[in-house]
Amino acid sequence: MRRILMRQMKDNQSGTIVNIKANGELGRRIRDMGLVPGTPIKIQGRAPLYDPVALKVLNFTLTLRNREADFIVVEVDE
């Protein structure tokens, strides 16, 4: 088990959110979409220019810019 930032995750890698370091509007938007500690996620892929990133959360697909993914700490197997 290793803790990394979401930006560092590779395509198709899975993990579990452990912490969201953002507060205010960004933090709220991220959490409102169900990205709360304990939620499993999987990186689905990245846009052609490597930003934003698309991830699978619960049963839907969400996109975030890399600079926003920097606030999300994920625990990955390895």
Next chain:
Amino acid sequence: MSKTPVIALAGNPNSGKTTLFNSLTGARQHVGNYPGVTVEKKEGIYSADGVRIRIVDLPGTYSLTAYSLEEVVTRDFVVNEKPDLVIDIVDASNLERNLYLAVQFLELGAPLCIALNMVDVAEARGIEIDMDRLSRHLGVPVVPTVARTGRGKRALMETAVKAMAHKGQAPLRISYGDDLDGAISEMEKEILKNAFLTQTYPPRWIALKYLENDQQILSKGRAAHPEVSKHLEQQVRKVSDHLMATTGNAPEALIADQRYGYIYSILKQGVVVHKKARDRLYHSDRIDKVLTHRVVGPLVMVLVIFGLYHFTFTYSKTPIAWVEYLFAWIQDMVQAFMPEGMLKSLVISGVIDGVGGVLSFVPLLLMMFFGIAVLEDSGYLARIAFMLDRVFSLFGLHGSSVMAYIVSGGIAGGCAVPGVMATRTLRSPKERLATLLTAPFMNCGAKLPVFALLIAAFFKENESVFMFAITLVAWAGALLVAKLLRVTVIRGAPTPFVMELPPYRWPMLKGLLIHTWERTWQYIKKAGTVILAISILLWAMMSFPRLPEDRGTSPGFEKKAASTSEPLPFQEDPSPSGQALPEARRAQRALRHSIAGRIGVALEGISRLAGFDWRVNIALIGGFAAKEVVVSTLGTAYSLGETDVQDSTPLSEKLAESPGWRPLTALSLLIFTMFYAPCFITVISISREAGSWKWGAFSILFNTTFAFLLAAALFQIGSWLGY
């Protein structure tokens, strides 16, 4: 007669809310705006089995914060208008996230009924939901529906009617953990004791909003009861400092986490059973493997955008021609049967040209709205935003900005009016404003005749290079100005790009048609009246005051004179130019004598800096009506009589040999035409979409100043270099 009961429809975007609304109300819809904001308010009437219910379609939201207009509008409606029932449309295949909104309605104490929508999709995904159990845990009725087929609609409305009968649901109380619960109950006591905003909101909810640092409630509280508010804020600060120190998160974050915790705890109690692995790929994911692929994705996107463009602008040509033909015919009728005089000229050039101008856009708008609705409803528009966001965010815009740019003429030949209206799909307010203010820089179809004239006159050898360069310059200008605006007047951090990529779905024809017609009708209704008024104003500016010899003549003489001459620059007449020179000269003098002419002459002192004489100035003033008018007005100003916008060869020859013109002048005018004030139809659209006349005025002043500085710099530097 008793008041018609009101049901509000709420739910996440893409939950099928609009489909359900269309299915409940049919075409009996009314679209307006919430007072003072640009958020759309849709209403309709449901009637069946002798009940009549007013249905309000609230904006799609994920939450009820004060961060976005949609969310504020939603909760204000629920709190202030007190609908008899809120139906929350919940996507059954995404229960966790959708219930997050439902829980917030319950905390607000709203009378709620849950429509568990898309149960067919959930079933296919192996998600089994025990609805009775869910209903018991939440304390509200839950009805399964499939909005696309109409399944469950009747049962839903029957349940809704029953639910409306017994009102007065106590607000839900969720436990937020020891630290927060302690603070909440203390604050609640204080709120109750002072009757602090309690006539509007439940006390515990107020305490929660204070803890969430909700700006709307904070400012209401400060206004109503500054002392109590101050004390509450102190309490919030205390618990907030404590939480930041121990967990590193603000209360707001923990509240959101706990709400999800509450939802998970309910779902775990046998409400949801997943029969299939959750991380398997759905159809949508497979399609995305191709459509957002690093190489294939952008290629397909270019094809789709080009296809939309082609569809919109090619297929609207014929109906536009019909509308124009119809108005030309009406004009001919007036020409033939109305007595000569100023009134006739007003009717022809002011009224018919004005109304015709408004209506000739309608086929274009219908096609464009239809095309964009297909992209939006199918889910592809979100992918376009996803793929292009990296580029557009560099300039302070959003991936979705591309649609507005393309439609406005990002591929030369578009139109800024539908382009500006296409920004509605953008949900980030600052990015949206920057997009709609810069989209008119693109080369719309009306600017092309002006460019064609100038290029034919001075740069004939390099025609194709020039046309391509013009497109590049427009893009560069729009993006750079967007960046400039985003660091000055529309300053502010980028709106988070936390966006859902909805599953691909087949758009529903009924929804597309309703959506398309609704948008177009709004344009006709609201823009129509203003455009008519401005069209008449512009006509007057270019017709008054009249030449003394025209004014002083006897009516009989005037009749004779007017029937042989061409008194107005706006008037369409295919007669070969340069034929009737005395009349053409007269038209030139009349134009110079008019208000517009005088303004043009007065401005010559400044406009010389960019190389423009009074003739060009008048033409540019005329171009405010529509950019192609620059060509016809220039024709009149050069005494060529009527100039055909489509074939301006005599004019371009005349310009090429005029002593006042050289290639640099043409280049300067080209740049100015590209960037100066949008035509007034666009200005009105900007004002409407931005929600204030201020932005319409801004686009006139800012764009003209910007264009003039560019043109003048170009002309001065070019002259200095000896061109």
